[in-house]
Amino acid sequence: MAGPIPPQIEAPKTFIGVGARELVILCVAGLLGVIVLLFPIHLVARVGLAVLVMGIGLAVAFGRDRRSGKTLEEVLLDLVRFYNRARFQQKGTDTAQIPAPKIRLAVSPERTPEQESVRRDPVTEKDHGFFKVKPLPLGAGLLLSILSLAFLAGLLAWLWLGGVVEIQTWTGGPGF
Numbered sequence: 183m184a185g186p187i188p189p190q191i192e193a194p195k196t197f198i199g200v201g202a203r204e205l206v207i208l209c210v211a212g213l214l215g216v217i218v219l220l221f222p223i224h225l226v227a228r229v230g231l232a233v234l235v236m237g238i239g240l241a242v243a244f245g246r247d248r249r250s251g252k253t254l255e256e257v258l259l260d261l262v263r264f265y266n267r268a269r270f271q272q273k274g275t276d277t278a279q280i281p282a283p284k285i286r287l288a289v290s291p292e293r294t295p296e297q298e299s300v301r302r303d304p305v306t307e308k309d310h311g312f313f314k315v316k317p318l319p320l321g322a323g324l325l326l327s328i329l330s331l332a333f334l335a336g337l338l339a340w341l342w343l344g345g346v347v348e349i350q351t352w353t354g355g356p357g358f
Contacts, residue, residue, distance in 0.1 A: 200315055203243070203253075204243040204244060204315075207239055207242055207243040208239060208240070208243050210239065211235060211236050211238070211239020211240065211242075211243070212236065212239070214235045214239070215232040215233075215235045215236045215239075216232075218231045218232045218235055219232050225339060225343060226336045226339045226340045226343065227336065229335050229336055229339040230332045230333065230335055230336030230339070231332070232335075233331055233332040233335040233336075234328065234329070234332035237327075237328035237331055237332060238328060240318075240328075241254070241318060241320070241324055241325075241328060242254050242255075244315060244317055244318045245317065245318045245319070245320040245324060246317035246318065246319065246320060247319075247320050248319045248320070248321070251317070254320060257320065
């Protein structure tokens, strides 16, 4: 094996560069966001929850695992399969007495342009589709970004609805 195999990410199948799976997930997330905006709670909470729902929908639609290129549901299905598999203990597999094998690093020769073209990502290389959508890396950073955006949207809604005047009355400053 000359090097790591690149992940196989299926190319989008629609003319706008986004697959049917992503469009369905985004439409469902948008519908849920509108439903959240109709809840009978405070507007600030509704705005924050709607942004949270839409951000999670966006992450599910366009999020990919960094190492394998799998979607969120494929990663979760792999985890379920891993934890539900049968496990067997084998006799004589205690590694405490066995010395670790020596690893030899093979130096690879210079890569040719033909080999470099094989390693490119098929999603970003193909020129079909109106939009160029790059996959979002799944992880804690993406979740933190979504939560931060939801908090900031709620904060901006609160400030727009009179939060500045409320802060000024707390501090004794002049009101508007």
